[in-house]
Amino acid sequence: MSDDILRQLATRAGIAPEWTDQTGAQRQVSPESLRAILAALGLPADNDEALRNSLSLAEGGSMGLGSRFTTARIGQPVGLPLRGEPGQSVEVTLESGARRVVTTIEGYEGALTLPPFDEPGYHTVHAAEGDFTVATAPERCITFADLNDGRPGWGLAAQIYSLRSAEDGGIGHFGGVAALGRTAAARGADALAISPVHALYGALPALFSPYSPSTRLFYNPLHADPAAALPDALIRDVIARQGLTEEMARLSALPQIDWLSATPARQRLLRALFDALRDPAASGTEAARADFERHLAEASPLLRGHAIFEALHAIELTRDPTVKSWREWQPAYRHPDNPEVAAFAAEHADEIAYQVFLQWLTGRSYGEAQRACREAGMKVGLIADLAIGMDGAGSHAWSRPDDILHGLSIGAPPDYYAAEGQNWALTTFSPRGLAATGYAPFIETLRASLCYVGGIRIDHVMGMSRLWLVPEGASALEGAYVGFPSETLFRLIALESWRHRAIVIGEDLGTLPYGFRDYLHEQGVAGLRVLRFERTDHGYVPPREWDAGAVALTSTHDLVPTAGWWAGSDIDPVDDGIDHQGIRAWDRGLLWGSFQNAGLVEGERPEPDNTDPVVDAAIRYVAATPCTLKILPMEDALGIRTQPNVPGTITEKPNWRHRLEGDADALLDDAKVRQRLAYLGPERGDA
Numbered sequence: 001m002s003d004d005i006l007r008q009l010a011t012r013a014g015i016a017p018e019w020t021d022q023t024g025a026q027r028q029v030s031p032e033s034l035r036a037i038l039a040a041l042g043l044p045a046d047n048d049e050a051l052r053n054s055l056s057l058a059e060g061g062s063m064g065l066g067s068r069f070t071t072a073r074i075g076q077p078v079g080l081p082l083r084g085e086p087g088q089s090v091e092v093t094l095e096s097g098a099r100r101v102v103t104t105i106e107g108y109e110g111a112l113t114l115p116p117f118d119e120p121g122y123h124t125v126h127a128a129e130g131d132f133t134v135a136t137a138p139e140r141c142i143t144f145a146d147l148n149d150g151r152p153g154w155g156l157a158a159q160i161y162s163l164r165s166a167e168d169g170g171i172g173h174f175g176g177v178a179a180l181g182r183t184a185a186a187r188g189a190d191a192l193a194i195s196p197v198h199a200l201y202g203a204l205p206a207l208f209s210p211y212s213p214s215t216r217l218f219y220n221p222l223h224a225d226p227a228a229a230l231p232d233a234l235i236r237d238v239i240a241r242q243g244l245t246e247e248m249a250r251l252s253a254l255p256q257i258d259w260l261s262a263t264p265a266r267q268r269l270l271r272a273l274f275d276a277l278r279d280p281a282a283s284g285t286e287a288a289r290a291d292f293e294r295h296l297a298e299a300s301p302l303l304r305g306h307a308i309f310e311a312l313h314a315i316e317l318t319r320d321p322t323v324k325s326w327r328e329w330q331p332a333y334r335h336p337d338n339p340e341v342a343a344f345a346a347e348h349a350d351e352i353a354y355q356v357f358l359q360w361l362t363g364r365s366y367g368e369a370q371r372a373c374r375e376a377g378m379k380v381g382l383i384a385d386l387a388i389g390m391d392g393a394g395s396h397a398w399s400r401p402d403d404i405l406h407g408l409s410i411g412a413p414p415d416y417y418a419a420e421g422q423n424w425a426l427t428t429f430s431p432r433g434l435a436a437t438g439y440a441p442f443i444e445t446l447r448a449s450l451c452y453v454g455g456i457r458i459d460h461v462m463g464m465s466r467l468w469l470v471p472e473g474a475s476a477l478e479g480a481y482v483g484f485p486s487e488t489l490f491r492l493i494a495l496e497s498w499r500h501r502a503i504v505i506g507e508d509l510g511t512l513p514y515g516f517r518d519y520l521h522e523q524g525v526a527g528l529r530v531l532r533f534e535r536t537d538h539g540y541v542p543p544r545e546w547d548a549g550a551v552a553l554t555s556t557h558d559l560v561p562t563a564g565w566w567a568g569s570d571i572d573p574v575d576d577g578i579d580h581q582g583i584r585a586w587d588r589g590l591l592w593g594s595f596q597n598a599g600l601v602e603g604e605r606p607e608p609d610n611t612d613p614v615v616d617a618a619i620r621y622v623a624a625t626p627c628t629l630k631i632l633p634m635e636d637a638l639g640i641r642t643q644p645n646v647p648g649t650i651t652e653k654p655n656w657r658h659r660l661e662g663d664a665d666a667l668l669d670d671a672k673v674r675q676r677l678a679y680l681g682p683e684r685g686d687a
Contacts, residue, residue: 084112
């Protein structure tokens, strides 16, 4: 087998056969890795015949697989994959329902080409060969400047699980989000960015990382707020009858979430509420019951598929607790279209209805939290967090197997922070699968994330252009960059942003291709500028030089908060021969000197334990930037040292478990906290 032909096929399929490491050296992707990635893309190359066949498919332009879907921008001609002459009359139905007859124009290489559309939307072209959908995007996404008439604003960022509220049973939910949103809005905030709410695994409470979802199409019911849809009296009665009062109080009082105890307790409550709601004798539930029953009757195939997965997953784990994936289930249950799966769903109709109830309740809770934020005066309200991928053992991979890449994991190549690279144990969409389905899975994922919010943060936004993919069983060093149809994806992002009137933020930290940040700016996607990373050899980038179109932050959930960094609470005491304390002392001097150069502080830098002046200065530094939107993590607003997540660790650190002290509706009442928020802007009504 010719390695040259193999590399030629890889290049045509969007796989980069070489990459540059952190030292600047060129590295070649091994033939074994190329073959594994090609196979996952549906282009087998394990022998000469397969290689020739796959190369023929790639050269024949089959990567689009004959899809009747294309994208365009407002003001740009639309070329369809058909032959056509200029001057033909073609009928078009706009998304609004209006019908037009347009005349084709001269196109590239004789392609049937329509004049530009003048309004965004999913428009239908009625050609002689059949209907084609043209997703026509605006020039860019909606931005915060659009929503706020060009004026700057600010918001907070919070981990949902960390927020305390009455009867939360030790896991923060949307009731706490709504409470924090109201008080933040009163203090002048226009946005509240929250941790991901994607569905995890109801039967596996130990898997609680919000960035490792089972599916991104549905939500984590542990964050549902029963009071958003059900009477308070009913909730209190159910808690008492279930004997949960003392246990929920104990769990609520813990400084960290005990997921293994709090999850089953919350699930007991939710199940009992479901039973109570469906009891016709329960008073005061008529409206909620009717709403849920409508939701159940109208449940989409996607929702039913997720509900069936959750029910099957629990049954299969009961049968064999060592099962790691649906690929290890009983053979009859491994494919959603098998008749045995339909029979299971019919036999367990009540359990399927319960899973639909969980999504109904979570959706109502999510919507109520957004309503609370907007009615309190926020321009944006909630900003959702969209994880970069999903677990290949999860609901999406089981119910829609053709959507995703099997046998590959998303990761990152080696850098100065991870010499062996990273493997995140997540999979993603298949580029060929997207093209074959008219990008339906991507559009559905965007809509699920945008449904109840005013903005979205796309984790690892570079993944819209390329991803480092690692073959199953290989080390992260044996991966390769695989290209994705970035222009198509960003057009769809812009279109959904426009349709939802929602801003888009892209997590663009780390190693990026040259020019990628400029490309994001053109798309109207706001990148992130984090104080800790805005560093030069001699200090920090002055506030006036920060990118106005980006979102400015003091820290992120993957970094130790400013107070913890200054105190050195993240420094491992293990002696590895490196003077970490000395390095941190030098770094403190650089940061304080930058604060002085910006005219924000005077005098000698504080001692490591004197963190308040540093937190205040960091917030003022970010506030002095021209960035239209500033987002302050709650950890820095409160001046605490606790890091929500330490990358590269799973059980070594208490990741995704920390709870904030005090109820969510009172967190911003302290005079010191109010002063910090005042650095960002006046309280609402005081402007």
